[in-house]
Amino acid sequence: MSAWRHDDDRLNPTQRATLERLGAGRSERPRFAPEVAATLREELRERLAPIATRLRDDLYLNKYRLDRSLGCEARPEDNFEWTAPKARGLVGHKAIELSVMRRDAPDPLVLVDDAIGALVTEARGLGEWLGQQSESTVARVRAEANAHLVSFLETWPPIERSWVPVLEGTIVADFDRVRLSGRPDLTLGRAEGSIAGKVIVDFKTGRVHDVHVADLRFYALIDTLRVGTPPRLLVTSYLDSGTLWVESVTEDLLAATVDRVVDAAGRIATLQAGERDPLKRPSLACRWCSILEQCEEGSAFLRAARDEGSLDDEL
Numbered sequence: 001m002s003a004w005r006h007d008d009d010r011l012n013p014t015q016r017a018t019l020e021r022l023g024a025g026r027s028e029r030p031r032f033a034p035e036v037a038a039t040l041r042e043e044l045r046e047r048l049a050p051i052a053t054r055l056r057d058d059l060y061l062n063k064y065r066l067d068r069s070l071g072c073e074a075r076p077e078d079n080f081e082w083t084a085p086k087a088r089g090l091v092g093h094k095a096i097e098l099s100v101m102r103r104d105a106p107d108p109l110v111l112v113d114d115a116i117g118a119l120v121t122e123a124r125g126l127g128e129w130l131g132q133q134s135e136s137t138v139a140r141v142r143a144e145a146n147a148h149l150v151s152f153l154e155t156w157p158p159i160e161r162s163w164v165p166v167l168e169g170t171i172v173a174d175f176d177r178v179r180l181s182g183r184p185d186l187t188l189g190r191a192e193g194s195i196a197g198k199v200i201v202d203f204k205t206g207r208v209h210d211v212h213v214a215d216l217r218f219y220a221l222i223d224t225l226r227v228g229t230p231p232r233l234l235v236t237s238y239l240d241s242g243t244l245w246v247e248s249v250t251e252d253l254l255a256a257t258v259d260r261v262v263d264a265a266g267r268i269a270t271l272q273a274g275e276r277d278p279l280k281r282p283s284l285a286c287r288w289c290s291i292l293e294q295c296e297e298g299s300a301f302l303r304a305a306r307d308e309g310s311l312d313d314e315l
């Protein structure tokens with residue numbers, strides 16, 4: 001029995017709206033035919049098999065590789081470097097994880113400091129970078145991660161243990177030389193037999209974006225293959241505005257995601273096999289491309305976008 005109801009006056013209006021939007025009684029939850037997952041698996045197996053024979057290397061498809069392979073193939077890999085804004089997101093997510101998992105209820109800044117401390121102790125990746133930064137840089141990360149955590153606490157109801165929360169849980173589906181993998185920020189609930197129950201959540205800031213929607217659909221496909229029953233809802237929670245983007249999982253949505261995965265794997269395989277040159281696909285993402293100045297297609301695309309005002313809409 002949930003301790004929180006959407007009309008509970010201990011919750012603020014946004015928390016109540018979140019609870020009302022995502023909750024569903026057993027009778028309101030969709031039931032999926034038991035063969036849905038098996039059919040998806042069989043289709044992926046059949047369509048990925050001929051692609052796998054052309055792969056030079058085993059293919060690990062996560063949301064970044066998937067988005068990347070369906071975007072511009074000529075864009076060079078970015079040289080990844082940690083910065084305070086990038087660190088903010090990861091530290092903020094770790095602090096959210098602690099806020100859900102700890103049984104005492106410390107103040108947000110205590111959680112942020114514990115998250116930073118745990119990362120620094122690991123002394124690799126972000127932790128190593130944090131350990132080398134000045135007090136001022138760490139303070140900036142701390143402040144921004146704290147804002148991220150407080151936004152979560154203000155827009156979500158307290159997460160109950162009975163909702164089966166899983167934070168940053170890794171999910172995978174294997175097909176011979178192809179592995180699909182994901183790591184949703186949060187999942188709540190679980191299926192009961194063939195009745196869908198799981199809600200998959202990613203936390204973002206900014207505006208609704210096609211890529212955010214596609215990432216969640218990819219997670220839904222992997223989770224369906226793992227569990228055998230699809231999740232119920234996909235949710236992007238925009239913490240800075242307190243808004244939710246919510247989509248119900250359907251068989252059509254999962255079938256379209258299979259097409260997207262096969263398309264991406266096929267493109268990667270034909271490139272690895274040297275069957276074609278990388279294709280340029282200009283988009284608004286050209287703004288962040290390191291070779292924009294030398295790329296006629298990207299520059300022309302952005303000029304046109306600027307002239308019609310669509311670039312301003314995005315900023």
Ligand code: SF4
Pocket residue numbers: 072073074075076280281282283285286289290291292295297298299
């Ligand atoms: S500028 Fe755009 S089109 Fe050109 S290589 Fe970069 S991402 Fe591709």
